[in-house]
Amino acid sequence: MPTRVLVLSGQRTVQQLKELTDYDVLFAEQDMTLDQVMLADYPLEVDFGDWSKVADQVTQAHAAQPIDAVVTGVERLVPLAGILRERLGLAHGVTEQAARNCIDKAATHRLLTEAGVPVASHHVVTSADDGATAAAELALPVVVKPRDASSAAGLKYCDTERDVRQAVNDILATGRDSALIEEFLTGPEFGVFAARVQGRTRVVWVVEAEVGPPPTFVKVGGHFPSHLPAEQLAELEELTDRALAAVGLDDWVAALQFMLTPNGWRAGEINPRVPGGQAVEMILSTTGYEPSLIAADAALGRETAPQAPRVACGLYRSIVFDRPGRIDYNPSAAASLTGLESPAAPFIEFDVQPGEAVLDVGHPRGGAFGRIVLSGDSPQQLESDLAKVLEQLAIRLVDEPVADDAVDRAHTSCC
Numbered sequence: 001m002p003t004r005v006l007v008l009s010g011q012r013t014v015q016q017l018k019e020l021t022d023y024d025v026l027f028a029e030q031d032m033t034l035d036q037v038m039l040a041d042y043p044l045e046v047d048f049g050d051w052s053k054v055a056d057q058v059t060q061a062h063a064a065q066p067i068d069a070v071v072t073g074v075e076r077l078v079p080l081a082g083i084l085r086e087r088l089g090l091a092h093g094v095t096e097q098a099a100r101n102c103i104d105k106a107a108t109h110r111l112l113t114e115a116g117v118p119v120a121s122h123h124v125v126t127s128a129d130d131g132a133t134a135a136a137e138l139a140l141p142v143v144v145k146p147r148d149a150s151s152a153a154g155l156k157y158c159d160t161e162r163d164v165r166q167a168v169n170d171i172l173a174t175g176r177d178s179a180l181i182e183e184f185l186t187g188p189e190f191g192v193f194a195a196r197v198q199g200r201t202r203v204v205w206v207v208e209a210e211v212g213p214p215p216t217f218v219k220v221g222g223h224f225p226s227h228l229p230a231e232q233l234a235e236l237e238e239l240t241d242r243a244l245a246a247v248g249l250d251d252w253v254a255a256l257q258f259m260l261t262p263n264g265w266r267a268g269e270i271n272p273r274v275p276g277g278q279a280v281e282m283i284l285s286t287t288g289y290e291p292s293l294i295a296a297d298a299a300l301g302r303e304t305a306p307q308a309p310r311v312a313c314g315l316y317r318s319i320v321f322d323r324p325g326r327i328d329y330n331p332s333a334a335a336s337l338t339g340l341e342s343p344a345a346p347f348i349e350f351d352v353q354p355g356e357a358v359l360d361v362g363h364p365r366g367g368a369f370g371r372i373v374l375s376g377d378s379p380q381q382l383e384s385d386l387a388k389v390l391e392q393l394a395i396r397l398v399d400e401p402v403a404d405d406a407v408d409r410a411h412t413s414c415c
Helices: 011-022 034-039 053-064 075-090 098-104 105-114 128-136 163-174 230-247 279-287 290-301 379-393
Strands: 004-008 023-030 042-046 069-071 121-126 142-145 156-158 179-183 189-197 200-211 220-222 254-261 264-272 314-318 323-328 347-350 370-376 396-398
Touching: 004 011, 004 075, 011 023, 011 034, 011 290, 011 323, 023 034, 023 053, 023 098, 034 042, 034 200, 042 053, 053 075, 069 075, 069 290, 075 098, 098 105, 098 230, 105 121, 105 179, 105 230, 105 264, 121 128, 121 279, 128 163, 128 179, 142 163, 156 163, 163 179, 189 279, 189 290, 200 230, 200 279, 230 254, 230 264, 254 290, 279 290, 279 370, 290 379, 314 379
Parallel strands: 004 023, 004 069, 023 042
Antiparallel strands: 121 179, 142 156, 142 179, 189 200, 189 254, 200 220, 220 314, 254 264, 314 370, 323 396, 347 370
16 A cells, blocks of 8 residues: 555645655645645545534544555644644644654753753843843843744833833733743854654754844855865764754754854754755755655655755845835846856845835844745855846835834744
């Protein structure tokens, strides 16, 4: 019988598994479109607001035709994947406890500390008063964040006691019962994509990120490979292995964050999923590994063999601004770029149309308003191509007053 994989949401994962494998794909999704119904071998309409009902539906499907693995790239559904693994009696895949150890950042920090993996000094607080006390102990400035958020969602940089109190109250007002306060660290950031299969960790990709200033810490760019010397890269790989073991993650994948501070490495988040944004395309082109396939194979307890990488290097730039205004650019240029040296087609995406309002990179509704992702043979080639792309897109800002509420969205932190 063919291998049968259940995908919890995520159309791209289904597409990649259908294109690259002979797996039968059961696709559980909420409010499925006709295209999604036609895409999967076995579509399953579910309500992700009722996990008990989802588990009953999946159990019925498993009884009819056994499911071999459950996979998802949606972080909030990873605990559900663990619940389903146990319910179906599967041998491999994420456990619910490991998923929750990653999603709860306070639990992550505690487990990493116990395992000797260095993290930022931190406190869990349940009130604004506790937050003020913790900030004084850590020394301002500090970072205040929800315990269950990722990729800078809800993060606040605070350099006064008043800011700390407000940030804690804002988090508690969302219905959460606590917040995480961390010391403010400085240094280059590195993103790691890794798979851990039957107790063995494989670091697939390490990207060096360029992070914007506080208070939003938007990822304004990044490049692969990193500039790390071999010794520091080996240290990072060892810390990745220890970190994943500490939170109990196995037969699964993770996107991890690290910072190289003046006092050495500090581990940050462990997000139990493939990287977000356009990182998946850069990983595929520069390493030959398709992240969705790695994730599915890990949930099956299998290693994935890579294809030959198409290119050696990757570069991305977020489209950000240092002041508010209205964006203008040439929308037709993205489909007709000329003179580029790279053999790989660029990826260009705008979140706004010409004439729409944008806010500065540090504004709560600002951040990244688009992204440019390039892959090629050398860093010099990519920098040259980036200059040509920017010239032909002709991105500029029309200076005119823009109210804060002219942009109706939370800030986007990365590509």
